[in-house]
Amino acid sequence: MSSVTPDQPRRTVAGVAADARPTGRVRPRVPAPRSGEAPRGRAPLPVAAGVAAGWAAVTSWLPVTLVLGLAQLSADAGSLPGALRAGLAGWLLGHGVPLETSAGPLGLAPLALTALAVWRLTRAGVHATRAIGARGGRSPRQALTVAVAVGIGYALLGALAAVAVSAGGPRVSPVRAGLAFALLGTLAALVGAVRTTGVSVLLARRSAPPLRDGVRTGLVAGLLLLGAGAGASGLAVATGGGDAADMIGAYRTGVAGQAGITLVSLAYAPNATIWSTSYLLGPGFAVGTGTAVRTSEVSLGALPAVPLLAGLPRGPVGGLGGGLLAVPVLAGMAAGWLLARRLARVAAEERARVDWRALLVPAALAGPVAGVLLGVAAALSGGPLGGGRLAEIGPVWWQVAGVATAVVAAGALLGAAATRILTREATPRRRRTGAETARGAPDAPGRP
Structure with a gap:
């Protein structure tokens, strides 16, 4: 039976009352890491x-x-x-x-x-x-x-x-x-x-808002151009699918070997996409020394038996194919349209109007951004495929960069300006408060 009574205080241990409770949460002591030692839970x-x-x-x-x-x-x-x-x-x-x-x-x-x-x-x-x-x-x-x-x-x-x-x-x-x-x-x-x-x-x-908008618009335009190039190269390969199948069958490596050759060809599909984009832009590309594949000229010699080359054009573009020349401009206009729509939406939320400078400066910057993107892609997509005649394959990067810069800048400026002019800027009506409703305040200036 406890010897503690209501009239008798509890015994103390080391000067601390037995019924004393800590005022705060007691945390265990953790030794600090030594100098130069990584904290626990973190890898060097x-x-x-x-x-x-x-x-x-x-x-x-x-x-x-x-x-x-x-x-x-x-x-x-x-x-x-x-x-x-x-x-x-x-x-x-x-x-x-x-x-x-x-x-x-x-x-x-x-x-x-x-x-x-x-x-x-x-x-x-x-x-x-x-x-x-x-x-x-x-x-x-x-x-x-x-x-x-x-x-x-x-x-x-x-x-x-x-x-x-x-x-x-x-x-x-x-x-x-x-x-x-x-x-x-x-x-x-x-x-x-x-x-x-x-x-x-x-x-x-x-970063400045025009710079952010310009980089975003240029990347969008470049990706749209690459998407158009992918579609054109895929259509070309599909059109020459019979020749590609004959090339794969000529290797006589069995089903597994032909599957491997097909996968190797697919590994070079991004290269073909960039070459097709250069073809749409105008500079074209080479498939060997002294060759050229452009919308206005196609000069080819003996080609290696590679299925990916089965879709190369046979001659210059004519007739309805001339519409391909408008694809890069349309891609730039689409990027400019998206830029104008986004700035208009932001301005509507802030109850402001889109300034022409805030619209045209990013549209102009989109050209150099897309040019750098496609120029780097063109430089990476080419290279030698052995010595002699096949020592030069792919587009010339600086030509692709220059043409892409001019075309995308012109298209983006045209698309952004046209969207700004043709789109009516409607400022959202401000909701009336309860006090304004009681006083009969108008919804907007000049309207009863």
Whole structure:
């Protein structure tokens, strides 16, 4: 039985009353991390960047190995070491690293593989940023540090792949492979790191509104042009589908080998899309030294038996085909129309009118943005396919950039101005308050 009575106070221990309760929540003491030690729950930057870069490399290399392994299958050819080595070679080629073969340099990169690698590297930047605890920190230094770390790790993997390929196949420069992988890895990882840290939102808020609108409109116009090029190239390949099927059947590699050849052709579909876009713009492209494929001229020689080339035009555009020349202008006008509609919607919400300067400046900036986008795409889409006659394939990037800049700027200005003139700007009516209703205040100035 307790010896404590109502008249007797409780015993104390170490000077503290037994019935005393803490006024606040008691937190366990956690020892502070030592100097230079990473906080718990956060991975060190080298580990996070290395793991992210390695996973990006594996997930972009395995599909290439599978596709090229299928393409090499036949009754008396194909082996696992050969497929692995071919996969590494194709992986390097997809990153823009040329291969020195007995037939000459091979530098025509499959842009579908390039897009896959860029996507995986972007995700690597996201994962590495989260792993070090920099998510939402809005620190440009952290974003750049993560991107550089991922780029360094990716460059080491590219150099090792070049050494492995050169040991029993085409000659590849490890230095060039490392530089190409470092550049692509850093830029792609920077995109993911900037978005994850929130730096992209910070930059967007600090940039001038005409600049933001111009970049957005230029990207829209460039993507519309690429979409039109994809449609035109797909229609051309579908029209020459019989010739493409005959080319695939001529390889005599069986069903698996023909499937691999088809997948290899699909890997170059983005290249064909960019070439078709250049064709619509006017500069065209080359399929060998001394050749030209334009709307006004088509001069071709002997072509390799590649299914993707089955849809090349036979001659200059004539008749109704001349309407293709209006596609780039229409794409620019569509981008200008979207710009004007968006600015009008924002102005209606703010009860203001769209200023001509705020409309025409972004429309004019859309031209250079689209020109840079399509010029870079044209530069990446071309390259040599061996020595001799096939040493020049693809469009001339500066011609594509110049024509796209002029056409998109003119089209965007025309579309934005026409939309501004033809669209009536209606200012939303302001709701009356209860006091105004009681006083009989008018709904709007000049209206009873």
